[in-house]
Amino acid sequence: MDINRKQHEVLRRASLFLEENQREPKMAELLLQHYLGVSRAKFFTMMREDVPEDVLSDFQDALSKHAETGVPLEHITGFAPFYGRHFLVNEHTLIPRPETEELIEMVLQSLPAEIEAEPITIADIGTGSGIIAITLALELPQAVVYATDISAKALKVAGKNAERLGADITFLQGDYLEPLIEQQIKPDIVIANPPYISLDEKTLLSDTVKNFDPAEALFADENGLGAYKAISNRLRSTLNPDGGSVFFEIGDRQGKDVQRLLKSALPEIDVSVIRDMNGKERIVHGTYGMLSSDQ
Ligand code: GLN
Secondary structure: OOOOOEHHHHHHHHHHHHHHOOOOOHHHHHHHHHHHOOOHHHHHHOOOOEOOHHHHHHHHHHHHHHHHHOOOHHHHHOEEEEOOEEEEOOOOOOOOOHHHHHHHHHHHHHOOHHHHHOOEEEEEEOOOOOHHHHHHHHHOOOEEEEEEEOOHHHHHHHHHHHHHHOOOEEEEEOOOOHHHHHOOOOOOEEEEOOOOEOHHHHHHOOHHHHOOOOHHHHEOOHHHOHHHHHHHHHHOOOOOOOOEEEEEEOOOOOHHHHHHHHHHHOOOOEEEEEEOOOOOEEEEEEEEOOOOOOO
């Protein structure tokens, strides 16, 4: 007897299968839509049609792999949405998180209206797939945008994303702020979503995260604070000495510690900790007027 290949039935079975395997049932819908190669709107008009056999077989293979290993949907499709655009991602880049969209909002809101006309220099540190740098470059056409990453493989992905999305970014390979310091680039805004999970917390992460997001994108030493410390300590040599801002995405209990690190590196900085839409500490924002440019 032929199995029922009606789309709604395929979807129902797949969602149930994921649920039985303790995976998010909604993934079935997104995955099937991907293999059918149709928009979300079209997908819902096709529910009574048969799923073509080759599509069904690819879909079922991916579904089993996801259920067994937790491989994220974004690694299967090769894309992730961020701030209304689609970005290429792979095993060398962190999958964008919705919280990071709030970081973008914060940066955009922080700019005074008159800055619109003025060139402003922004540096995204540890750019990964390039989401922050590329989004800001596209949202702020007057900005000059730099992005650094220590991983050449991540920069390759970020470069492709910038090209596909038409963003003009200068990518520099190196550790955090070092490539900017070497080239004497003095950004007005430094923004980073660096690794911030302590290694002790690895066991608490889902397999989808710990086995698929790159470890260097997730974990930092010093109880998860190592990257903030390394960046903060080099800010004085990097930022525009006339004034500017730094924005860090943080883990939800790191506000005080990151505030302290920034303050001890730059005592003249004003720091605030901002909560995300779930009420969790998520962003540390530091601003300063005049900084002395000595080390
Ligand atoms: N900046 C990238 C992002 O926010 C990569 C961050 C990271 O690898 N820690 O997704």
